[in-house]
Amino acid sequence: MHMSNKSLPARTLSVAPMLDWTDRHYRHMARQISHHAWLYTEMVTTGALIHGNRGCFLDFNECEHPVALQLGGSDTADLAQCAVIAAEWGYDEVNLNCGCPSERVQKGAFGACLMNEVDLVADGLKAMQDVVDIDVTVKHRIGVDKQEEYAVVRDFVGTIAEKAACKTFIVHARNAWLQGLSPKENREIPPLKYEYVYQLKRDFPHLEIILNGGVTDNDQVAEHLQYVDGVMVGRSAYHQPLTMMGEWDARFYGDAHAAMTLSKLVPVLQTYAEAQIQAGKGTQLRHMARHYLGLSHGMGGARQWRRTLSDAKLLAQSDAGLLAQAAQALGV
Ligand SMILES: Cc1cc2nc3c(=O)[nH]c(=O)nc-3n(C[C@H](O)[C@H](O)[C@H](O)COP(=O)(O)O)c2cc1C
Known part of the structure; x- marks a missing residue:
């Protein structure tokens, strides 16, 4: 069993799990910007982990700690088995x-529909907790479909805390509507109810309550942190990584190292990209460059940077020097 004896930072800030976005290349970049924020993988299903190519789903860069593996699944034994795999692979946390x-996820009976199956969730989390020493956490909504009352999420959290001794709850502060909305619409249309998340912290002061959903700048982060233990940021951390995460260490972790800038970051990313390409495992520049597009957010010449780094012909050469070339056009 993996023994977690590293001293880990608080989950004051974290970057949300995002399928297709928060792969190890994105997380490597995010880690250059914030040394302390928790980073979450894309969701990996228990079936993929048990039957698929583990390295492909699990490999991460040593610099990524603290890093959490997010699992999708609901079978108790499978979840326990995958929690062990996560711990042995070196993850600092496993999140359900x-x-x-x-809809694809609903068919497999996991994801948001599990909010209607609190006993199953509690059993799964307990089974995971029983076999690993790393933190076992859960990410959920405040309800599904038309469940509008605060009591829904209160009882969900209360039951899991009691039955599974789970201590960390990451709450996307809106409902999931299981029919009629695409996943994208489900991140935009159901209204955000931050008050419900604040109330969870008041009702369960001994639990770690992390707020997620719709946070777009660091003043909002500071405001939420008056009421909850941490804030998880998804889309803004992806689309504007430097503006969003650049302040985090100094402002929220009390670590005033010099803030990362694009001119400092480009050579680091170039060295990383070169090594990844040379490792010969099929990684190409485009696999990394796609995550770098947002780095120029808010800067003059941002469009040129994005154009260069998304130019299929240029990317096809898979030469990491393209990063320096793109930066030159930006004047950094
Ligand atoms: C492209 C994309 C993929 C996502 N994939 C996942 C996922 O795999 N697991 C998960 O729990 N949430 C996923 N989410 C939801 C985010 O984790 C987060 O809860 C949501 O985007 C709200 O936070 P934000 O407003 O800060 O983006 C995804 C979101 C996006 C935009």
Whole structure:
């Protein structure tokens, strides 16, 4: 069993699990910007982990700690088995997805529909907790479909805390509508109810309550942190990584190292990209460059940076020098 004896930072800030976005290349970049924020993988299903190519789903860069593996699944034995795999692979946390509304996920009976199966979730989390020393956490919504009352999420959290001794709850502060909305619409249309998340912290002061959903700048982060233990940021951390995460260490972790800038970051990313390409495992520049597009957010010449780094012909050469070339056009 993996013994977690590293001293880990608080989950004051974290970057949300995002399928297709928060792969190890994105997380490597995010880690250059914030040394302390928790990073979450894309969701990996228990079936994929048990039957698929583990390295492909699990490999991460050593610099990524603290890093959490997010699982999708609901079978108790499978979840326990995958929690062990996560711990042995070196993850600092394993998180269960009870928030994803996609139909593909509903068929597998996991994701947001698990909010209607609190006993199953509690059993799964307990089974995971029983076999690993790393933190076992859950990410969920405040309800599904037309469940509008605060009591829904209160009872969900209360039951899991009691039955599974789970201590960390990451709450996407809106409902999931299981029918009629695409996953994208489900991140935009159901209204955000931050007050419900604040109330969870008041009702369960001994639990770690992390708020997620719709946070777009660091003043909002500071405001939420008056009421909850941490804030998880998804889309803004992806689309504007430097503006969003650049302040985190100094402002929220009391670590005033010099803030990362694009001119400092480009050579680091270039070295990383070169090594990844040379490792010969099929990684190409485009696999990394796609995550770098947002780095120029808010800067003059941002469009040129994005154009260069998304130019299929240029990317096809898979030469990491393209990063320096793109930066030159930006004047950094
Ligand atoms: C492209 C994309 C993929 C996502 N994939 C996942 C996922 O795999 N697991 C999960 O729990 N949430 C997933 N989410 C939801 C985010 O984790 C987060 O809860 C949501 O985007 C709200 O936070 P935000 O407003 O800060 O983006 C995804 C979101 C996006 C935009």
